[in-house]
Amino acid sequence: MTCWCVTARPYSHEVPPALPPRDRAPRLRPLAGIAVPLAVCGVLAAILVGRETGWAGFAVGLGLALLPVPVLVLTFRWIDAVLPKPPRTLAFAFGWGACVATLIALFANGLLVRALSGSTATPAPSHADTLEMTVIAPVVEETVKAGAILLIFLHRPEAFNGVLAGLVTAGMSAAGFAFTENILYLGSAFDQDVEWGPVSPWDSATVVTFVVRILVAPFAHPMFTALTGLGFGLAAVVAPDRRALRFSLPLLGLAAAMLLHSVWNASTSLSFLGFGAVYGLLMVPIFLGLGWLADTARKRQLRIVRRTLPVYATAGWLSPEEPAALGSLGSRALSRRLARERHGPVGARTVADYQAAATTLALLRERADRGVAGPDFHTRERALLGRLWRQRAVAAPPTVAAASTRRGGRLGPV
Structure with a gap:
């Protein structure tokens, strides 16, 4: 099995600011x-x-x-x-x-x-x-x-x-x-x-x-x-x-x-x-x-998420509770609901995009471990990690709260 290094980023409760609303104008011409x-x-x-x-x-x-x-x-x-x-x-x-x-x-x-x-x-x-x-x-x-x-x-x-x-x-x-x-x-x-x-x-x-x-x-x-x-x-x-x-x-x-x-x-x-x-x-x-x-x-993809993302939690890109929540459809749905209650539809969309980036990252990492990710693995990995990090302000708290709730714990602040 190939060993891939993950650039460490010390985890902190001080997360970067959320992304500003996306400008949809540049996308209109290709869609048309x-x-x-x-x-x-x-x-x-x-x-x-x-x-x-x-x-x-x-x-x-x-x-x-x-x-x-x-x-x-x-x-x-x-x-x-x-x-x-x-x-x-x-x-x-x-x-x-x-x-x-x-x-x-x-x-x-x-x-x-x-x-x-x-x-x-x-x-x-x-x-x-x-x-x-x-x-x-x-x-x-x-x-x-x-x-x-x-x-x-x-x-x-x-x-x-x-x-x-x-x-x-x-x-x-x-x-x-x-x-x-x-x-x-x-x-x-x-x-x-x-x-x-x-x-x-x-x-x-x-x-x-x-x-x-x-x-x-x-x-x-x-x-x-x-x-x-x-x-x-x-x-x-x-x-x-x-x-x-x-x-x-x-x-x-x-x-x-x-x-x-x-x-x-x-x-x-x-x-x-x-x-x-x-x-x-x-x-x-x-x-x-x-x-x-x-x-x-579907079940295999969720297992890959739960098995693969802890390496990024260890490196500081995710909090320790997040891999389990991102690997559960129930926790994902709860995360989006919590984000919607706090931030409205924009928050729910941000969490959904966060979940998609995390899943894509896990599947990419699994392919890299099998040696079939291709030569652009590191470029794609860094892009996905950057996408996760920019969305953490909105997406990480409800994801952690959902993980706690699904384990039977009390719902923390989001």
Whole structure:
């Protein structure tokens, strides 16, 4: 195991002043440079879907497609609780899936079907044939959804610290894609019901589509793309000099996502018994396996925080009580609440940023101990330590108080 020295800073109750409010103006231009193209793609995708479903069908599909979105977003926020990603990163991943990936898929699916089969395809599910469902759609859709993961992996490497980062990024991109695709499928089903006249609820294409896509399989797309995210997440923790492995893991994950997507699409054309067999024997176990993996990875991150941060407490960067509090989700939540009571929303945000910096530092240190942190370890470590030290005035007291409270002690002043 590699031994890394930590620059000592004697701990003192005299902590540096809190940071002044951040100036958000310099960030507006880069955000606009991302948001505007996403919005343009979203408008174009909406026009294409609306032309296919009719605008009444579009409105119905939009309303129904919104229902699972909060559940999906909250699920991925739960997975990401130990080291939450910035909201703008999650918003980009969702927007990419909902706008860019969907727009590309709408064009590419039809072009490839026409090129390979000579027939004309439209986005509507009623026109999909076996080739489109089982080969073209899985390849195209998983590739375009993976675009968000690749961009964040390359341009925001600090946001990619392992398996959880891959799962969350992939899940948000796929949730966005599923949202727009659900508008198309549900809107087309509604348009079909209107065209065919009144039917009983169980003969309604809208009801059947809603049950399958919203109630039975709302996590289908996120589960497919999670396999791609898993590949990227594993690649992120591989030593930088192992380039072949870092390159092949995302490709293997993408191939697995395409295969699972293909099997799922093929199962929808089977009998009810065949569909149920695929759902119960393949989809449910994979979903549970990914859930177990996410929970295990969360617990491992918290263990790393508790095990690694004491070295910084010994060196004086943290107080002795803080590693245990920073390694507990309950204590973290209590710390933010105490800071909010004393300093308002700014205090809660400062504590959340303090917790993120401490967790990032612990994970970086653990990678350094395994010899896979890379040559810029010391630069990144010093930057994170400086970030912690500047926030101590606001963040350290509620963190220490939360540690005492969780141990059953009395709540001290914050």
